[in-house]
Amino acid sequence: MRTRGVFGDEVKSVSVMEGDNLTLHTDTKLQRDDVIKWRFKTQGTIIAKFNKDTNTVSIYDDVLDGRFRNRLQMNNQTGDLTITNITTQHSGLYQMSINGKQTLSYTFNVTVYARLPVPVIRRGCTKNSLSVSKCVLLCSVLNVRDVSLSWYKGNSLLSIISVSDLNIRLSLPLEVEYQDNNTYRCVLNNTITNQTQHLNITHLCQTCSDTTGVIISAY
Known part of the structure; x- marks a missing residue:
């Protein structure tokens, strides 16, 4: 044939x-x-x-x-x-x-x-060696395959991570100043579609304390 x-x-x-x-x-x-x-x-x-x-x-x-x-x-x-x-x-x-x-x-x-979920952005805190606090954010999705997860500042790509096989959690961190006025978004995409979550710095990035937020250590 x-x-x-x-x-x-x-x-x-x-x-x-x-x-x-x-x-x-x-x-x-x-x-x-x-x-x-x-x-x-x-x-x-x-x-x-x-x-x-x-x-x-x-x-x-x-x-x-x-x-x-x-x-x-x-x-x-x-x-x-x-x-x-x-x-x-x-x-x-x-x-x-x-x-x-x-x-x-x-x-x-x-x-x-599969239909893509909307990424979830959660916050944490870290302090560098000079004890200057910055806002640490983690964009995450669950149970996805053949996708890329990216952070954008305006239209500029800051970072990206990709996965081919099914993953329990795909996460990508971002660190910003508390008074940062730039616009940020986290984008999950495959070859034919995407889902976007926009970052509200004022809402998520409040002063870190021992009783608020998720503490993420940076080394």
């Missing part, structure tokens, strides 16, 4: 947010005797089939422990496959094969990103 991607011979990579609907299409003109099969190639399992000659669509959404149940739709004109309300467990390789006068195969690499 000759295999080709949507663009030349390359597999098409598709990114989508969890909860969205995704349609996989190839813009291929179907012939009357074509039979189209969609496989979740990661598992090698057929999930949908379309016979152009009889105009018959078959959906196999109970396979793979029902992960596709009530989520699959197939266009009986184009053979396009739609996955509704997609989740991260639907990430993987999908293959559309066409058998008839033409024999073709198209492969899609689908990555589903």
Whole structure:
């Protein structure tokens, strides 16, 4: 079987947010005797089939422990496959094969990103060797993967940290003067979206004492 991607011979990579609907299409003109099969190639399992000659669509959404149940739709004109309300467990390789006068195969690499949480900024205190207090802030998120966490001063990037694997907590510190009038924001982002938390210095950065705030030691 000759295999080709949507663009030349390359597999098409598709990114989508969890909860969205995704349609996989190839813009291929179907012939009357074509039979189209969609496989979740990661598992090698057929999930949908379309016979152009009889105009018959078959959906196999109970396979793979029902992960596709009530989520699959197939266009009986184009053979396009739609996955509704997609989740991260639907990430993987999908293959559309066409058998008839033409024999073709198209492969899609689908990555589903979880909805990003809004970063949380909490405060602490530290004192340097000259005993001059500064406000220490920690921007954190829980249970995220394939993201970057950044501090910005205005439009200037101050610091960034990235993680690929699922992490219990991703945190990034920032130290500012108590009377700093600049604008700061903490940004969590992946390849297709972001979430931003703006810093209110007056609200969070109050004078450190033994009874307020979280004390963070700096060395």
